[in-house]
Amino acid sequence: xxxxxxxxxxxxxxxxxxxxxxxxxxxxxxxxxxxxxxxxxxxxxxxxxxxxxxxxxxxxxxxxxxxxxxxxxxxxxxxxxxxxxxxxxxxxxxxxxxxxxxxxxxxxxxxxxxxxxxxxxxxxxxxxxxxxxxxxxxxxxxxxxxxxxxxxxxxxxxxxxxxxxxxxxxxxxxxxxxxxxxxxxxxxxxxxxxxxxxxxxxxxxxxxxxxxxxxxxxxxxxxxxxxxxxxxxxxxxxxxxxxxxxxxxxxxxxxxxxxxxxxxxxxxxxxxxxxxxxxxxxxxxxxxxxxxxxxxxxxxxxxxxxxxxxxxxxxxxxxxxxxxxxxxxxxxxxxxxxxxxxxxxxxxxxxxxxxxxxxxxxxxxxxxxxxxxxxxxxxxxxxxxxxxxxxxxxxxxxxxxxxxxxxxxxxxxxxxxx
Amino acid sequence: xxxxxxxxxxxxxxxxxxxxxxxxxxxxxxxxxxxxxxxxxxxxxxxxxxxxxxxxxxxxxxxxxxxxxxxxxxxxxxxxxxxxxxxxxxxxxxxxxxxxxxxxxxxxxxxxxxxxxxxxxxxxxxxxxxxxxxxxxxxxxxxxxxxxxxxxxxxxxxxxxxxxxxxxxxxxxxxxxxxxxxxxxxxxxxxxxxxxxxxxxxxxxxxxxxxxxxxxxxxxxxxxxxxxxxxxxxxxxxxxxxxxxxxxxxxxxxxxxxxxxxxxxxxxxxxxxxxxxxxxxxxxxxxxxxxxxxx
Numbered sequence: 001x002x003x004x005x006x007x008x009x010x011x012x013x014x015x016x017x018x019x020x021x022x023x024x025x026x027x028x029x030x031x032x033x034x035x036x037x038x039x040x041x042x043x044x045x046x047x048x049x050x051x052x053x054x055x056x057x058x059x060x061x062x063x064x065x066x067x068x069x070x071x072x073x074x075x076x077x078x079x080x081x082x083x084x085x086x087x088x089x090x091x092x093x094x095x096x097x098x099x100x101x102x103x104x105x106x107x108x109x110x111x112x113x114x115x116x117x118x119x120x121x122x123x124x125x126x127x128x129x130x131x132x133x134x135x136x137x138x139x140x141x142x143x144x145x146x147x148x149x150x151x152x153x154x155x156x157x158x159x160x161x162x163x164x165x166x167x168x169x170x171x172x173x174x175x176x177x178x179x180x181x182x183x184x185x186x187x188x189x190x191x192x193x194x195x196x197x198x199x200x201x202x203x204x205x206x207x208x209x210x211x212x213x214x215x216x217x218x219x220x221x222x223x224x225x226x227x228x229x230x231x232x233x234x235x236x237x238x239x240x241x242x243x244x245x246x247x248x249x250x251x252x253x254x255x256x257x258x259x260x261x262x263x264x265x266x267x268x269x270x271x272x273x274x275x276x277x278x279x280x281x282x283x284x285x286x287x288x289x290x291x292x293x294x295x296x297x298x299x300x301x302x303x304x305x306x307x308x309x310x311x312x313x314x315x316x317x318x319x320x321x322x323x324x325x326x327x328x329x330x331x332x333x334x335x336x337x338x339x340x341x342x343x344x345x346x347x348x349x350x351x352x353x354x355x356x357x358x359x360x361x362x363x364x365x366x367x368x369x370x371x372x373x374x375x376x377x378x379x380x381x382x383x384x385x386x387x388x389x390x391x392x393x394x395x396x397x398x399x400x401x402x403x404x405x406x407x408x409x410x411x412x413x414x415x416x417x418x
Numbered sequence: 419x420x421x422x423x424x425x426x427x428x429x430x431x432x433x434x435x436x437x438x439x440x441x442x443x444x445x446x447x448x449x450x451x452x453x454x455x456x457x458x459x460x461x462x463x464x465x466x467x468x469x470x471x472x473x474x475x476x477x478x479x480x481x482x483x484x485x486x487x488x489x490x491x492x493x494x495x496x497x498x499x500x501x502x503x504x505x506x507x508x509x510x511x512x513x514x515x516x517x518x519x520x521x522x523x524x525x526x527x528x529x530x531x532x533x534x535x536x537x538x539x540x541x542x543x544x545x546x547x548x549x550x551x552x553x554x555x556x557x558x559x560x561x562x563x564x565x566x567x568x569x570x571x572x573x574x575x576x577x578x579x580x581x582x583x584x585x586x587x588x589x590x591x592x593x594x595x596x597x598x599x600x601x602x603x604x605x606x607x608x609x610x611x612x613x614x615x616x617x618x619x620x621x622x623x624x625x626x627x628x629x630x631x632x633x634x635x636x637x638x639x640x641x642x643x644x645x646x647x648x649x650x651x652x653x654x655x656x657x658x659x660x661x662x663x664x665x666x667x668x669x670x671x672x673x674x675x676x677x678x679x680x681x682x683x684x685x686x687x688x689x690x691x692x693x694x695x696x697x698x699x700x701x702x703x704x705x706x707x708x709x710x711x712x713x
Contacts, residue, residue, distance in 0.1 A: 206682075
């Protein structure tokens, strides 16, 4: 009898406890960002730091009163790069009223495009997903808001041209993971090769790239003027290590945005000195926004992760994307202060972002209804043995070739639906 | 085709193959004593490398202490796997024991990066990146030393089978029931085999970890190791030596000769083609024992 009484009382208490919580939720002014990301499988090399940066930035915004009195709720879950889990997380986010979803995974982003478009939920696909999503007219609810892989390839080629004066007769070796992501820059490289008179030699390696010992002797013997290596995670560290072992000069070796301080630790900080990468935002702790996060969030002990990771490349990528999302909310309030606060409302805000620099963290970024890439600006950074030091100012290049590729791809999408 | 390139690819391929063979030798060791193909050998290599990373980076021990300590810990882990999991499979269908090792593989692959973080970890065993240059040929120093260490360990394990404990393990591998009947502690012999196999996996994990860094992808060593173990013969350690060199050289040359023609991807096909061809043409492998049953 006592047990039954106890269970009944406990059950009643549990039911009763729901009401104040629900009432409180209804009264709170909250804008929900869903961030189901891959913390446990393929994207583990970036997700922890990226998510930490996003959460710390959002904590700072909330600590300063939020946006128009609204708090930003970062709903972080693990989809493990698994499509059924990711779709479930997306549906949950939709049911809970999320205005955007940021899955940080190419296969997940590609799978979510039709749903997000139909549901009018903004899908953030920074450094992942479809490169042709830069075309806002074809993909109105998909937002890369960062230079896609075609733009990144175009920027690297332009940097080589700046260094050598002219690329005519030069040879560029492109060492890449043998996946759609790894092959993606090839059309742009070939188009630029035809235009500028250099040759491209591609060397694919088997995923995930943990054994590239038979690839790099061939690269060395090709006597390249420049080398671009294109992968992620372990493929990047192995590529760089093999380049060093094959005596390829580091100041002629370059990569995409997927190179970080932790990769340099694995390769050897001193040995990797000179290697080039693309920076979509400033790295390190000196940018004002990162300093603000340190004062407002990290020093009071409210950070989302390891203090040592604050200011790393991938942490700052997370801050960059969170800053762009929150700027979209600000712009949305400017355009429609009374809402209704939903996906299309935020969409109008995101497409109104104009020359936003996140206090010097990112290049001037303008997102429009036609250009969801944000202008395609980056800068080149060189590893100096301790940090990635900027080698150029923010710049954009070869966008004519990039947009021709985007249009070709969106035409194919419109024709096939894929 | 540039003959110097082919020679360079062959030398580096032979060294790589020998490093894969060390993982395969662990599979053979367990198969010889218990008749079970251990599908967790790649995950054990990954776990051993993580343990060495914990000892050297988190605890701060020098690698010359951290590496043997990791091997010791992993010997215990291997023996515990036998004691707590594999021994319960006695009397069950063989497939259950193999599925158990597969479950172990999946669990370790998830648990280790989950606990220690997914980013690639650096492990430094003191091998410099500078290559050895011989004329027009460049030999990868890490692979050369890794291949040498692997060769030495496999040869040592062959010699071990001539020691007293080795003879006991040979007896167990020949006939477990007969071994029991003459008083041999069969379970202990199998536990030792699991422990030694985990030590081999740890050494392989350290060598590969020094080459590529430590992360979940070390567990993928299993695929190449299986190809080598099947080609060499699942119960033959000398077979592993020959098959290791063969698989390494063929893979490396395929990358240099076939990839430029077909646009890449031949390396992975080589391993699977070797497994298929061996099973179809010579199921017991190059030096494995052919089991003939009276029907």
